[in-house]
Amino acid sequence: MTVEQNEYVATLPMLLTEVEVLEVERVSPSFVRVVLGGGALAELGPDGPVYDQRIKLIFPNAAGSLPSFAGADESWWTTWIEIPEHERGSMRTYTIRDVVGEGTETRLVVDIVVHESDPADGHGDALDGAGNRWALQAAPGQRLVTLAPRKGHEFGGIEWSPGAASRLLLVGDETAVPAIRGVLRDLPADATGAAFVEIPVDADAQDFVAPAGVTVTWLPRNGGARGEELHAAVLAHLTGTVPTEAVVVSDDEIDPDLWETPVHSSSGEEVAAETAVPTGDAPYAGLYAWIAGESKVVTGLRRKLVNDLGLDRRQVAFMGYWREGVSMRS
Ligand SMILES: Cc1cc2nc3c(=O)[nH]c(=O)nc-3n(C[C@H](O)[C@H](O)[C@H](O)COP(=O)(O)OP(=O)(O)OC[C@H]3O[C@@H](n4cnc5c(N)ncnc54)[C@H](O)[C@@H]3O)c2cc1C
Structure with a gap:
């Protein structure tokens, strides 16, 4: 299928372009998979493995319109953010699930988590989320804007950086x-480690291709408390002992922009130039851990792993992908 060429003009070192929704599938209770196409995707990066490559999607405003980035230059962000919020559409962060095909037939595949609004949460419809709302009504023929890496240009947005680690730990929610799927797919065949993945219900588990030496454990909440089993499973994996108490994190301990990786600190901690996995007798020598999900859950894991177990911040990436009760709007 050839997708109508749009207004994309390659004046920027990344793709900032309209794409068309070609396929939509509710693959499980909590995931809507969208396949996006457009002539400009012929230049879709990254140049190497995709791993956890993040991108942005801009969803249409309430009237169904998208902002135009025709001829946009480096000032596109300032221009866009100055448009009143109800007009400019809503930008959210997602991960490339797959890049399929090539040339102008290249397809960008994204899995969007959907959650029905909970009348008990006290937030009302206003916080249902633009991404969530859009995914629940998505249909072929609709259009979005994507901000994504362009071949041959630096874009950033891949946090996976295990350096010389000899064992890996991946932890995340839906x-x-x-x-996590992308990292496992792109790892060398001799990689060793473990992945713990919390999902809303059993039916949300997916088939992952992973190296034989990496175990994947699915942890469906099935109505249970967010993060509880995940914490227990990760701590049992690291210490050999199942914790007897849940980690308690108060709301004012949570950084809604939580992003503590070896090379970046949202709280302003000193960072190193690169990942440096401790060797020798250091606690957890050789381990690299990548942890992403709801900020409160990730904060609790960080406290345990860094403060209590003594993991070096240069061997762990803790990323708040979203925050319960807070809209991640730009
Ligand atoms: C690097 C990175 C990669 C990401 N990759 C993906 C991805 O591939 N797929 C994906 O679905 N998400 C991904 N996310 C998370 C996504 O950006 C957030 O969930 C975002 O809040 C969704 O926007 P929204 O418009 O639906 O909700 P928002 O407007 O941000 O929030 C509205 C309300 O919905 C709640 N909410 C938001 N997300 C969820 C959720 N998942 N479950 C329950 N309640 C929620 C918020 O707490 C808030 O109360 C990623 C985030 C980052 C930072």
């Missing part, structure tokens, strides 16, 4: 499923 929003991190595409990223």
Whole structure:
């Protein structure tokens, strides 16, 4: 199928372009998979493995219109953010699940987590989320804007950086499923480690292709508390002992922009130039851990792993992908 060429003009070192929805599938209770196409995707990066490559999607405004980025230059962000919020559409962060095909037939595949609004949460419809709302009504023929890596240009947005680690730990909730899947798919065949993935219900488990030496454990909440089993499973994996108490994190301990990786600190901690996995007798020598999901859950894991177990911040990436009760709007 040839998708109508759009207004994309290659003046930027990344793709900032309209794409057309070609396929939509509710693959399980909590995931809507969308396949996006458009002539400009012929230039879709990254140049190497995709791993946890993040992108942005801009969803249409309430009137169904998308902003135009025709001829946009480096000032596109300032221009866009100055448009009143109800007009400019809504930007959210997602992960490339797959890049399929090539040339102008290249397809960008994204898995969007959907959650029905909970009348008990006290937020009302206003916080249902633009991405969530869009995914629940998505249909072929609709259009979005994507901000994504362009071949041959630096874009950033891949956090996976295990350096010389000899064992790997991946931990995440449903929003991190595409990223964990991508990392496992792109790892060398002799990689060793473990992945723990929390999902809303059993039926949300997916088939992952992973190296034989990496175990994948699915942890469906099935109505249970967010993060509880995940914490227990990760701590049992690291210490050999199942914790007897749940980690308690108060709301004011949570950074809604939580992003503590070896090379970036949202709280302003000192960072190194690169990942440096401790060797020798250091606690957890050789381990690299990548942890993403709801910020409160990730904060609790960080406290345990760094403060209590003594993992070095240069061997762990903790990423708040979203925050319960907070809209991630730009
Ligand atoms: C690097 C990165 C990669 C990401 N990759 C993906 C991805 O591939 N797929 C994906 O689905 N998400 C992904 N996310 C998370 C996604 O950006 C957030 O969930 C975002 O809040 C969704 O926007 P929204 O418009 O639906 O909700 P928002 O407007 O941000 O929030 C509205 C309300 O919905 C709640 N909410 C948001 N997300 C969820 C959720 N998952 N479950 C329950 N309630 C929620 C919020 O707490 C808030 O109360 C990623 C985030 C980052 C930072």
